[in-house]
Each structure stands twice: as structure tokens, then as C-alpha cells.
Amino acid sequence: MSRRGLLRASLLGSGVLAGCSTAPGGSSFEPSPQLVPIRARTDRIFDIAVCLRPFRPAGPRVDTERLGDTLVVHNYGHGGSGWSLSWGSSTRAVRLAMQASPSEVAVIGCGVLGLTSALLAQRAGARVTIYASEQLPLTTSARATGEWTPDSRIALADAAAPGFAAVWEEMARTAFKAHRNYLGLPGTPVEWIDQYSVTDDTPPSSSSGGSAPSGPAFAEYGKSIADLVPKWRRVPAGATPFKGASVARNELMIFNIADYGHTLLNDFFIAGGQFRQAEFHAPSQIAALGKRVVINCTGYGARALWKDETLTPVRGQIARLIPQPDVRYGLTYRQVIAVPRRDGIVVQSFEGGEMKGYGDANETPDRAEAERAVKTLAELFSPAR
Numbered sequence: 001m002s003r004r005g006l007l008r009a010s011l012l013g014s015g016v017l018a019g020c021s022t023a024p025g026g027s028s029f030e031p032s033p034q035l036v037p038i039r040a041r042t043d044r045i046f047d048i049a050v051c052l053r054p055f056r057p058a059g060p061r062v063d064t065e066r067l068g069d070t071l072v073v074h075n076y077g078h079g080g081s082g083w084s085l086s087w088g089s090s091t092r093a094v095r096l097a098m099q100a101s102p103s104e105v106a107v108i109g110c111g112v113l114g115l116t117s118a119l120l121a122q123r124a125g126a127r128v129t130i131y132a133s134e135q136l137p138l139t140t141s142a143r144a145t146g147e148w149t150p151d152s153r154i155a156l157a158d159a160a161a162p163g164f165a166a167v168w169e170e171m172a173r174t175a176f177k178a179h180r181n182y183l184g185l186p187g188t189p190v191e192w193i194d195q196y197s198v199t200d201d202t203p204p205s206s207s208s209g210g211s212a213p214s215g216p217a218f219a220e221y222g223k224s225i226a227d228l229v230p231k232w233r234r235v236p237a238g239a240t241p242f243k244g245a246s247v248a249r250n251e252l253m254i255f256n257i258a259d260y261g262h263t264l265l266n267d268f269f270i271a272g273g274q275f276r277q278a279e280f281h282a283p284s285q286i287a288a289l290g291k292r293v294v295i296n297c298t299g300y301g302a303r304a305l306w307k308d309e310t311l312t313p314v315r316g317q318i319a320r321l322i323p324q325p326d327v328r329y330g331l332t333y334r335q336v337i338a339v340p341r342r343d344g345i346v347v348q349s350f351e352g353g354e355m356k357g358y359g360d361a362n363e364t365p366d367r368a369e370a371e372r373a374v375k376t377l378a379e380l381f382s383p384a385r
Helices: 003-012 082-098 112-123 164-180 222-228 257-270 283-287 299-305 367-381
Strands: 045-055 061-067 070-076 104-108 127-132 190-199 233-235 246-255 274-277 293-296 312-321 329-333 336-341 344-349
Touching (some): 070 082, 082 293, 112 127, 112 293, 164 246, 336 367
Parallel strands (some): 070 293, 104 127, 104 293
Antiparallel strands (some): 045 312, 061 070, 190 246, 329 336
């Protein structure tokens, strides 16, 4: 089941267990490890960050155009799937870039798409310089949730480009294999965790501050890569701290973004990469660099830079609770997601559903939204349950 399926189920209080598989030997559940409760208190919120996901209804743009003598390879517009698809999308972009056999490649943008494009171009034999206003820790990529969600807001179901489903699957499988190479490294840039879906019959809060705008549905492609991830399993009553609820569990790959970003930057510089601080306001400024090949990884910035009016912002906010090293499981409950990253337990609300934030370019953090999400988690762990 996809994350949006979990969100629907956690809102309605039913439907998750219908899709659960039975464990080997015919049992309907597997033993669950003892879980340490999340200390979900609003005074433990130490960071709130907002990012604008760069969404294109047709799917990401990975193609080429000419600026005089410069070949520009575009690699942007991944919605909420930038980290998840990064290596796969960048593999396609670098393949296009290296058809010109350049000895040097310029990359515009230092988010996750820019860094993975730069690293792959280095591995293909090119000298690489990244041009950007900031390095990864200060980009919007650093404000992501950190889950493996390769079809999160990746396209609209009725507007995806012809053949995109097959392209998406190729990117997802390529990226999945690349992420595996970062498992077990110092700093734990990538790891697997248990993930729990908790459902009950509690109605959604009336204090959500309104619902998200209605609109067409996002595309879903997860079934085509179902072989890559474990199936959901039932968890017996009383085996978790989640009293009075139905619980299912599977495993999820997550990215500890601070460590992962640090690892990618180190790899880039160790391989001889150069970084130049720069801002671009028109394609002519990129052509003026005099580079034979440029890979454009400007994310939502491409809307202004390349006049790509198809790019739509999808506002997303995460709050981080002080880390709990003994909490190593994720959670979905009543349209709230908790992800136990090493740099803090990420809490994200989906009040109003998956279309929440669509078309919203407001990057101002909403403290009230963050506190509502944390209080929802607190209810789940309350002794009163």
C-alpha cells in the first residue's frame, strides 16, 4: 500500500488490514518488537521547516535543449519524490549529457538532484563544477521528510506524459539499487526501519484549519515495484503501545538527510568537484558560462528561470522533535506521519489529504499546524487509551 493509501486508511479507521498478507506458516501476524513510546510534546519541537515541492503534472522534466553552443540537460520537477528518484532520474540526465562526450560538465543547483547528477557525471569521467546559491544543507532538498516514496506527487493521474509510467519504473528501480550502496555507512545515511499503520474509529479533528483544495488525483505507480518492498503484516492486539487500535507493520527505507547530504557533498569534493556560488536569473547567464554541457537541476526555481509555467508548488511542512535514539520505527496515524531520523523525529501532517498544499507557495512555517500534529501523536500514546 502506498503512503497516500495509508493516509486514507488512517483517516477512515478501516481498510489497511484488508490488504495485509499472512506470515509464513499461515499465521496472520508476526511477533512485534517492544516499542519505546514517542515523547510527543510540543515543547520538544525544535525545528519547523517548509519546502515547496516542484511538481509538474506531466512528471519530471528530463530532456535537452540548446542555448547556442551549450547543451542543456534538464533534470527537475520531481514533486515529493526528489530524494527517492534522485539516482534514477540523474542517471537518465547524465546519459543524455555524456552523449556529447564532454570533458567538463556544469551542474546548476546543489540539491539532491544536482549532487547525484554531479557524482554520476564524475563517475562517467567528466570534471564537474556545481553552480548554486547554496550548498545542500540550505536548499529545499534539506527540508524533505526523508522517506522512500518514489511516486509521491510525481504526476497527475490524467496528465502524465505518454509512456511515463515505464520511465518512472526504470528510475525507481535504478534509484533503489543506488540507495542500497549507502546502507551501513558511518552516520547511517540510509537505513531500513519498521513502519506501523495505526487505525481507529476516531473522527478527524475539527481544528484542522480547513481542508485542502479539491482537484485531480496524483498518479500512483507503486504496484509496479511491489517486489522491492515487504508486504504489510498484521500485529496482534496488545503487542504495541497503540491501545484500542488496529495495527499493521511493514519495513520502510528512510534517508537521514543531514548525514546523507554530508556524505554526498564529501564524495563530490573528494572526487575533485568544484563549487561556485552563483545565482541565475535568465538562461543567457548560463550560456555565458561557456560550458559545453550543463545539467539544470534548479527544482522549483526552474519556474522563473526557464519560464516553466507547468511547475506548481506543493507546500509541505515538517516539524522535528528532539531525537530519541531508542525510537527506531515510523508511524502513520490519523493523517500524521512520524519518521525517526537521526537528526530528529520528523512529524508531518496531511490534514485535508494528499492535495494539501497544492498550489500554495507560502513558505512561512505554521506553528499551530505543527503542534496539532504532535498532539495527535500524543493522543496515541496517552495512558487514557
